[in-house]
Amino acid sequence: MTDTTPLLSLRGIGKAYGPVVAVREVDLDIFAGEVVAICGDNGAGKSSLIKVISGAEEPTAGSISMRGKPVAFGSPHDALEHGVATIYQDLALAPRLSIAQNVFMGSELTRPLLLPFLRVLDKKKMIAESQRYLSQLSAAVTDMTRAVERLSGGQRQAVAISRALRWNAEIIIMDEPTAALGVKETALVLDLIRKLKADGRTVILISHNMRDVVALADRVVIMGAGRKYVDRPIGDLSADDIAHLIMAGNAKAA
Amino acid sequence: MSRIAAREVIGRYGTAIAGLALILFFLIFAPNFASATNIINVLKDTSFLAILALGFALAFTVAELDLSVAEIASLAAVVCGWLVHSQYPPALAVAGALGVGVVFGSLNGFGVTVLRIPSLIMTLGTAAIAKGCAFMITQGVAFVGRWPVGFTGLARGYSFGIPNLVLWMITATLFAWGLVKWTRTGAHMVATGEADEAARLAGIATARIKRIGLLLAGIFAGLMAALLAANLSSAAPNMAGDYLLYAIAAVLLGMTMFEPGKPNVPGTVFAALVLKVLGNGLVLLGAAYYIQDIVLGVIIIGSVAFSASAMKTAAFKV
Numbered sequence: 001m002t003d004t005t006p007l008l009s010l011r012g013i014g015k016a017y018g019p020v021v022a023v024r025e026v027d028l029d030i031f032a033g034e035v036v037a038i039c040g041d042n043g044a045g046k047s048s049l050i051k052v053i054s055g056a057e058e059p060t061a062g063s064i065s066m067r068g069k070p071v072a073f074g075s076p077h078d079a080l081e082h083g084v085a086t087i088y089q090d091l092a093l094a095p096r097l098s099i100a101q102n103v104f105m106g107s108e109l110t111r112p113l114l115l116p117f118l119r120v121l122d123k124k125k126m127i128a129e130s131q132r133y134l135s136q137l138s139a140a141v142t143d144m145t146r147a148v149e150r151l152s153g154g155q156r157q158a159v160a161i162s163r164a165l166r167w168n169a170e171i172i173i174m175d176e177p178t179a180a181l182g183v184k185e186t187a188l189v190l191d192l193i194r195k196l197k198a199d200g201r202t203v204i205l206i207s208h209n210m211r212d213v214v215a216l217a218d219r220v221v222i223m224g225a226g227r228k229y230v231d232r233p234i235g236d237l238s239a240d241d242i243a244h245l246i247m248a249g250n251a252k253a254a
Numbered sequence: 255m256s257r258i259a260a261r262e263v264i265g266r267y268g269t270a271i272a273g274l275a276l277i278l279f280f281l282i283f284a285p286n287f288a289s290a291t292n293i294i295n296v297l298k299d300t301s302f303l304a305i306l307a308l309g310f311a312l313a314f315t316v317a318e319l320d321l322s323v324a325e326i327a328s329l330a331a332v333v334c335g336w337l338v339h340s341q342y343p344p345a346l347a348v349a350g351a352l353g354v355g356v357v358f359g360s361l362n363g364f365g366v367t368v369l370r371i372p373s374l375i376m377t378l379g380t381a382a383i384a385k386g387c388a389f390m391i392t393q394g395v396a397f398v399g400r401w402p403v404g405f406t407g408l409a410r411g412y413s414f415g416i417p418n419l420v421l422w423m424i425t426a427t428l429f430a431w432g433l434v435k436w437t438r439t440g441a442h443m444v445a446t447g448e449a450d451e452a453a454r455l456a457g458i459a460t461a462r463i464k465r466i467g468l469l470l471a472g473i474f475a476g477l478m479a480a481l482l483a484a485n486l487s488s489a490a491p492n493m494a495g496d497y498l499l500y501a502i503a504a505v506l507l508g509m510t511m512f513e514p515g516k517p518n519v520p521g522t523v524f525a526a527l528v529l530k531v532l533g534n535g536l537v538l539l540g541a542a543y544y545i546q547d548i549v550l551g552v553i554i555i556g557s558v559a560f561s562a563s564a565m566k567t568a569a570f571k572v
Contacts, residue, residue, distance in 0.1 A: 076455045094445055
């Protein structure tokens with residue numbers, strides 16, 4: 001983290017849905033290789049902020065830049081092209097499709113068939129590559145043709161993360177990655193996130209679970225009523241400290 | 255074989271095996287069923303249904319219901335018939351039929367993705383429009399005549415000893431199968447139909463993909479219409495209307511085979527064959543014509559119930 005130019009930089013970001021203002025004037029810098037946790041109570045504006053960064057929704061105010069250059073994310077596709085991938089809690093995967101189909105969804109590999117302009121899916125290669133991504137994440141899954149609905153919650157997260165790796169995303173945004181997971185599964189997902197960090201990827205983590213935040217994040221950003229009001233290194237903050245900060249912010253917002 | 259594996263086999267192939275058994279039953283017990291003429295007739299009948307149903311299945315693959323395929327086919331047949339009747343070259347007549355499919359398929363896609371009308375409603379509307387247009391063009395009477403062999407041969411002729419109709423069906427089947435299973439567009443269609451929000455977030459242009467699915471349903475209806483007109487040397491404004499329920503039944507029964515719960519190409523085509531064999535066999539066994547409708551209704555309901563129980567959840571939402 002010696003580079004002083006932020007990888008991703010938000011300035012004055014606002015998001016309004018008609019008269020309802022979900023995010024107000026948020027400035028946020030994310031540096032390469034960091035794990036940044038975004039916390040806040042329900043309705044604090046976390047999800048709306050994330051949708052703006054991931055290209056799912058366009059901001060109504062402010063600007064985004066990457067490595068100092070202004071960018072506009074008109075769609076999730078734009079964000080992916082810029083190396084920002086988002087893993088949503090429930091929406092990321094097609095349950096009835098295979099692991100390989102999910103990993104390569106939207107970016108399928110093809111090979112020429114007989115004629116140079118006739119390209120067909122390269123299923124073998126997609127299966128082999130999916131296997132490679134998943135073993136990189138040490139996920140114990142072997143059959144890449146298995147439907148995702150037959151996997152455990154933690155394995156599903158591994159599949160979703162594999163898709164982000166497939167896009168070679170530098171910034172991986174994870175929305176509540178451990179919600180609805182058991183203890184063992186949660187440990188698996190935390191390990192996945194550590195592997196991403198060790199791999200030099202930048203992770204933005206949205207979580208309600210303060211223990212996860214303390215265990216993983218380098219920095220915590222706390223939002224309330226659409227504003228960012230805490231942005232500091234985790235240092236020796238405990239899970240309780242963060243919960244207090246969130247409540248203090250709620251009191252201020254109210 | 256373990257119990258789970260046995261269940262898997264029954265889930266995948268159970269109804270296909272039942273279909274085969276049914277065909278065998280009629281081969282043995284229905285008088286004249288096994289004659290060459292009858293079998294060729296059944297295969298020809300199957301071709302019309304399979305081509306129309308494949309279009310419906312492609313729209314269903316992107317999770318859109320196209321209830322207009324049969325009326326699009328009626329209108330396309332009438333336009334095609336009018337062109338032949340007016341002595342335009344056969345190629346132009348076929349292009350006319352396909353053109354009707356393109357126009358109505360695009361219209362459905364526009365309504366569903368741009369105007370955001372549920373496909374169930376949009377295609378009911380376009381079905382009514384197509385039906386009205388077909389009657390308007392013909393003024394209620396059919397185009398009948400001594401049409402050139404260059405046109406009627408498309409359906410009635412033989413190539414390599416195989417009826418052309420059957421070859422058209424095989425071509426349409428290979429096209430649909432290749433598209434869905436082996437192309438990026440097909441993979442995007444499947445992803446969009448399975449989970450359109452996930453597909454959109456993965457960077458797939460889901461609206462465009464839905465428009466492609468509905469466009470293909472229209473084009474397949476146009477092809478079926480040209481063949482229907484060629485086979486009958488006539489074009490009437492209501493000639494394909496009855497195919498709608500059969501096409502839906504073929505797709506839904508097809509969804510109980512090979513890839514349970516998913517609209518799929520081999521299932522659709524085999525189900526079309528089973529339905530036509532059943533209809534033909536029942537007639538040969540002396541069943542009254544209305545029995546077919548009752549059986550068709552039972553198959554539609556039964557197929558969806560089967561898919562739902564195989565997947566332990568509703569087979570699909572519309």
